[in-house]
Amino acid sequence: MREKPKYAAALSYNPxxxxxxxxxxxxxxxxxxxxxxxxxxxxxxxxxxxELVETLLTLDLGQEIPSELYRVVAEILSFVYRLEGKGR
Incomplete structure (x- = not known):
């Protein structure tokens, strides 16, 4: 039996x-x-x-991520764009 996730967070971003x-x-x-x-x-x-999700859980819903998380979130967005075929 697969263990249930302990934490999750979802981001939305429209450049x-x-x-x-x-x-x-x-x-x-x-x-x-x-x-x-x-x-x-x-x-x-x-x-x-x-580590990222634990940090995101400390933020309020609707809140923009703080600048100190830009790099790690940029890496995730790059991953997503590559999945969607939008990356270079």
């Missing part, structure tokens, strides 16, 4: 309208499992990074 990615969902336990299930059902990319 045309957003200055930085925003927290759109976050949670622990059952909430984390629902976030991941939603992502899988909707074909959204999932990236595992425990």
């Amino acid at each position: 045309e309208t957003d200055l930085a990615p925003r927290i759109v969902a976050k949670g622990r336990g059952e909430v984390a499992a629902k976030i991941l299930a939603y992502a899988k059902e909707n074909g959204l990319p999932i990236q595992e990074n425990r």
Whole structure:
């Protein structure tokens, strides 16, 4: 039996309208499992990074990520863009 996720967070980012990615969902336990299930059902990319998600859980919903997280989030966005065929 697969262990349930302990933590999950979801980001949204539209480079045309957003200055930085925003927290759109976050949670622990059952909430984390629902976030991941939603992502899988909707074909959204999932990236595992425990340290990042633990930091994201400290932010408020709707809050932009702080500048000290730009580099790690940029790496994740690069991963997502490559998956979607938008990368160079």
